[in-house]
Every structure is written in C-alpha cells, then in structure tokens.
Amino acid sequence: MNIPKRIKFANLPTKIEKLERLSNELEKNIYIKRDDQTGTEISGNKIRKLEFAVKEAVDNDCDYLITCGGIQSNHARATAAVAAKLGMGGYLVLRGTEDNKVEGNYFLERMLGANIQFVTPDEYKNNRTKIMNDIKAQLEKEGHKGYIIPEGASNGIGSIGYYKAMEEILEQEKEMGIKFDAIVVTVGSGGTYSGLYYGNQIKNNSATIYGFNVTADKEHFQKVIEGLLQEIPIYTNKEISANRDNIDIIDGYVGLGYALSKPEEINFLHSFAKLEGIILDPVYTGKAMFGLVKEIKKGRFDKHKNILFIHTGGLFGWNSDQKGLFEKVYLE
Numbered sequence: 001m002n003i004p005k006r007i008k009f010a011n012l013p014t015k016i017e018k019l020e021r022l023s024n025e026l027e028k029n030i031y032i033k034r035d036d037q038t039g040t041e042i043s044g045n046k047i048r049k050l051e052f053a054v055k056e057a058v059d060n061d062c063d064y065l066i067t068c069g070g071i072q073s074n075h076a077r078a079t080a081a082v083a084a085k086l087g088m089g090g091y092l093v094l095r096g097t098e099d100n101k102v103e104g105n106y107f108l109e110r111m112l113g114a115n116i117q118f119v120t121p122d123e124y125k126n127n128r129t130k131i132m133n134d135i136k137a138q139l140e141k142e143g144h145k146g147y148i149i150p151e152g153a154s155n156g157i158g159s160i161g162y163y164k165a166m167e168e169i170l171e172q173e174k175e176m177g178i179k180f181d182a183i184v185v186t187v188g189s190g191g192t193y194s195g196l197y198y199g200n201q202i203k204n205n206s207a208t209i210y211g212f213n214v215t216a217d218k219e220h221f222q223k224v225i226e227g228l229l230q231e232i233p234i235y236t237n238k239e240i241s242a243n244r245d246n247i248d249i250i251d252g253y254v255g256l257g258y259a260l261s262k263p264e265e266i267n268f269l270h271s272f273a274k275l276e277g278i279i280l281d282p283v284y285t286g287k288a289m290f291g292l293v294k295e296i297k298k299g300r301f302d303k304h305k306n307i308l309f310i311h312t313g314g315l316f317g318w319n320s321d322q323k324g325l326f327e328k329v330y331l332e
C-alpha cells in the first residue's frame with residue numbers, strides 16, 4: 001500500500017479525553033478526540049486533509065490554492081492560512097455577498113489576505129467547479145499556477161488525512177488500554193468519514209463508524225462517501241469493498257438547515273460546555289453531539305461500550321446570529 005507524503009501543519013497526535021460527567025449521566029464511556037486542537041488558524045479536521053492536498057500542490061509547482069465554501073467555511077479559512085504560511089496566494093469562492101458581516105472565519109480570511117469571489121447559492125450549487133476553473137485559467141494568464149481543492153478538501157487525497165487519523169486512534173487505543181467500538185463524526189462534505197471508514201477496513205478494525213449529517217440527507221452522503229472510498233485507492237493502490245448500505249449515517253439532526261440553529265440546540269451546547277468545559281461549534285460538532293446524546297437515550301448505541309466522538313473544530317463558526325440566540329436562551 002502506498003501512502004502519499006504530506007506537509008506537516010497539524011499538532012498531532014491530538015489528545016483523547018473522557019467526558020466524565022456525560023458518561024456518568026448516560027451510563028456509557030464517552031471519549032472525545034480533540035481535533036479542534038490541531039492548531040489555531042489552521043485548526044480542526046480540515047488541516048489533516050490539507051496536509052496531503054497541499055503537498056500535491058507544492059510538488060506540482062503551484063503558487064495559488066483555490067477552494068470554495070460557505071461564508072463561514074472552516075475549510076476556506078484553513079486554506080487561506082496555509083496559503084499565507086507557505087507564501088502562496090489563496091483564492092476563495094464563497095457563497096455570500098459583500099454585505100456579509102466581517103466576522104468569524106470570513107474575518108480571518110480577510111486578515112490572512114485571501115482573494116475572495118462571492119457567488120449566489122445557485123451559482124455555488126451548480127457552477128462552483130467551473131468558477132474555480134475559470135479563476136485557475138485567469139491566474140495562468142497572469143503567469144501563476146493554481147491548484148484547486150474541492151469543498152472541504154473532500155476528495156481521494158484529502159481523505160487520506162483521516163486514514164492517518166485512524167492509525168493515530170489505534171495507537172492511542174494501545175497506549176490507553178481501551179478499544180473504541182463506535183467512532184462518531186460530523187458529516188459535512190464526507191472526507192472525514194471516508195478516511196476513517198477506509199482506515200477502519202484496511203486495519204481490520206471492528207469499530208462502527210457513525211456520521212451525523214449536518215446538511216442534505218443520509219442517501220446523499222452514502223452515495224458521496226461510496227464515491228470517495230473509490231477515489232482513495234487511486235492514491236494508495238489498495239481497494240476496499242465499499243457498499244453504500246454499510247455506511248452508517250444517522251439522519252435527523254440537520255434541524256433548521258445548514259448553519260442554522262434552534263434555541264434547543266444552543267441550549268444543549270450551553271449545558272454541554274458547563275458540564276465538560278468544552279465548547280462545540282453550532283454548525284457541525286454541536287449538531288452531532290446533540291444527536292449522539294439523543295440517540296444514546298433512544299438506545300441506538302446500546303451495543304456499544306466505548307464511544308469516541310471526534311471534535312472536528314469549527315469554533316470560529318459561531319456567528320452573531322447564533323450568539324444572539326444564545327443571549328436569548330441564556331437570559332430566559
């Protein structure tokens with residue numbers, strides 16, 4: 001098996017902690033892997049994927065990283081930070097407008113000097129690849145070489161970051177004398193789940209990998225992840241049997257929609273923070289942890305003893321709408 005090389009950006013390995021009080025409350029052993037602590041500007045799960053993608057860009061003599069995302073995309077922010085760190089240019093195609101508040105990830109992208117092109121939700125949905133290709137062509141005319149990273153760095157090369165994370169978890173299991181029988185992660189574009197699933201199979205590990213989708217639905221992500229699992233072997237030369245029916249996506253926690261929060265969810269994040277001293281983000285990890293607690297209570301995790309939740313970061317994603325909702329919930 002071949003594992004492509006990477007450029008090391010992330011602080012690894014990330015620690016695994018037990019959520020003592022939540023575990024007591026739910027009568028389960030629940031652990032959290034702190035991938036939110038992979039760094040500061042280049043933090044969260046995205047950096048594990050970018051380590052591999054950006055190495056490919058550098059090896060191909062590219063001097064611009066081009067990518068896309070929502071206005072508060074953690075991935076776009078991490079890409080802007082990596083570009084600045086390597087002295088490259090960053091180009092972001094963002095779903096938003098000039099009128100968006102300069103806050104959170106968008107603020108950091110501006111601080112980091114990324115070029116930004118705003119597109120409408122329709123253009124983003126139907127045309128983002130063409131728009132990125134047009135930017136690449138324009139840069140070429142100006143004597144540059146661009147490297148396109150798809151949404152969330154969720155492609156074959158990016159997913160390898162989470163294959164490596166699975167290796168890291170197996171090492172930590174040995175050190176801790178523990179076997180995680182369920183690994184839980186948020187699904188936004190699918191690369192994190194794909195890498196973990198691929199690693200779990202390659203290493204003949206018996207954990208079940210669960211994904212909570214925060215946009216679209218279960219069928220959409222089973223298809224996307226099945227495709228990613230076929231793309232990883234282009235780089236590794238090792239195929240696995242990937243059948244979409246075995247991809248465990250737990251649907252039902254998208255709530256009001258992508259990046260929109262309900263008071264009930266904000267309330268949960270407040271309780272969780274007070275209980276464990278850990279802040280989750282409202283767009284990704286918050287919805288997944290909210291779902292996990294509900295599903296444990298419903299009995300879906302009855303067959304599992306040791307559950308590992310991956311905190312994939314996203315704290316810069318707290319925006320003023322959610323903060324306003326928090327104030328409302330808090331003051332009530």
Ligand SMILES: Cc1ncc(COP(=O)(O)O)c(C=O)c1O
Nearest residue numbers: 074188189190191192284312314
């Ligand atoms: C903080 C955070 N957690 C989880 C995810 C989901 O990961 P993936 O896109 O690999 O499914 C994302 C991005 O989509 C994210 O920014």
